[in-house]
Amino acid sequence: FPGDLLPRPLLPPSPEHGSPSLQQQKEAFDRGKKTKAVTHLSPEQFAQAIKGEEIGDLPQGPQQQRIAEQRRVTLKNQISRLTGTTGEEGQLFPFEEFYWDTVTVYLKLEQGFLDTAQRLFEYLRDAGYGKRKSVGYGQVKHLTLESFPGFPSPQDANGFISLSNFVPARHDPTTGNWRCLVKYGKMGEEYSQEDMAFKRPLLMFEAGSTFYDPCCRDFYGRLVSHISVSQPHVVQYGFALPVPMKLPELGTTI
Incomplete structure (x- = not known):
């Protein structure tokens, strides 16, 4: 993400409580x-x-x-x-x-799989990930695993x-x-x-x-x-x- x-x-x-007016429905x-x-x-x-x-303070747009x-x-x-x-x-x-x-x-990992997951992500960091990685896209500069x-x-x-x-x-x-x-x-x-x-x-x-x-x-x-x-x-x-x-x-x- x-x-x-x-x-x-x-x-x-979300519904409007009671019987909202036409203006309230529009709003x-x-x-x-x-x-x-x-x-x-x-x-x-x-x-x-x-x-x-x-949800509080939801912005009016992305x-x-x-x-x-x-x-x-x-x-x-x-x-x-x-x-x-x-x-x-x-x-x-x-x-x-x-x-x-x-x-x-x-990630949700089984017990004992952390080292393997770290090696897999280190490979992605070194090789790149996704579309057009051969021309520099999908680069990963820093990788950190935290609990x-x-x-x-x-x-x-x-x-x-x-x-x-x-x-x-x-x-x-x-x-x-x-x-x-x-x-x-x-x-x-x-x-x-x-x-x-x-x-x-x-x-x-x-x-x-x-x-x-x-x-x-x-x-x-x-x-x-x-x-x-x-x-x-x-x-x-x-x-x-x-x-x-x-x-x-x-x-x-x-």
Whole structure:
């Protein structure tokens, strides 16, 4: 996540108490429209959300995410449509890039796996991560692993929020609020040069999706097999990292 921000839980809309007038309904609609773009919360706001409390000081737009974003302008070579290479004159054009100066990753590890996790992240730091890492994207300058005591989930939690995109398993809960995305993955390293390097499109629940489950498990979701046409042994990580939270009682809204 960017900086120390966390995903905003997806919840049903807040109702107006009593019989709101047309003007009150319009104002409530405008407030919801302005805050809908806010996808991340501060740790304090996230703690309020998982306790079922009203989120305080919610900005009227995605300002929080913009605070964490850094901007830079680089020069790129212009490619000729006739030759598919750079032109003889070497024409350049400015290209605006956005990146996060600090990124936070949450892990849930089995006993004795910490050293292995550290080596894996050190490899990502040295090799880069994600799309176009061969040309300098996905760089990690500093890597720090810290213990985390956990989130202040309430004792009366009746559901969970997922901190990761995930693919539900057969017996996972189905009642909740969610948003979907389609992941178009690509294999990396030595497989990236194959003719069929792209993975099959995968439908996933987005981080921030919430589901009802009175007994929150350690994880939900599953590994997805048969994701690659050319490499049958390749799998896609599709597990949810759940945080117990207090959701509105079924049949009501907040």
